Amino acid sequence: MPITNPTKPLARQTRAQTFGPQVLFGVTVAAAFAVLAGAVTVLPGALLAPLASTVLLVMAAAAALAGWLREGEVNAARVTYWDAAGALTFVGIGAAALVDPEQLARVFDAPSHEK
Numbered sequence: 001m002p003i004t005n006p007t008k009p010l011a012r013q014t015r016a017q018t019f020g021p022q023v024l025f026g027v028t029v030a031a032a033f034a035v036l037a038g039a040v041t042v043l044p045g046a047l048l049a050p051l052a053s054t055v056l057l058v059m060a061a062a063a064a065l066a067g068w069l070r071e072g073e074v075n076a077a078r079v080t081y082w083d084a085a086g087a088l089t090f091v092g093i094g095a096a097a098l099v100d101p102e103q104l105a106r107v108f109d110a111p112s113h114e115k
Contacts, residue, residue, distance in 0.1 A: 024066065025084040028059040046103045049095055056092030060085045 032055045039051055067081030 021063075021079045021081045021084045024063055024081065025087065028056075028063065028084070028088060032056055032059065044107055046100075046107045049099045050104065053092045053096035053099065056088050056095060060088035060092055063088055 032052065035055050036048060036052055039048060043051065063081050063085035067085055070081060
């Protein structure tokens with residue numbers, strides 16, 4: 001005789017599906033692209049990759065905060081705010097890996113005023 005609890009599948013079916021994490025991820029990626037599109041005209045090209053990684057990591061922190069505040073039960077079959085935060089962190093660290101330190105140092109290297 002199998003030992004199962006027939007009320008668990010019923011409870012999963014009656015719970016309303018929320019698309020908050022998916023919407024948060026989509027809005028975050030769109031906002032990051034909007035920030036970068038605006039920054040292309042204002043900032044030098046060497047600052048775009050650091051800006052992208054910073055924006056993505058800050059938004060990942062915001063998604064993690066939303067997941068922490070929600071503190072809902074974790075269901076492996078659904079996407080959570082923690083999943084969105086992890087994906088944004090992964091992409092942000094990938095963007096940070098593309099930063100060339102020498103090129104960034106040249107941007108911030110101020111000419112010396114020595115005589």
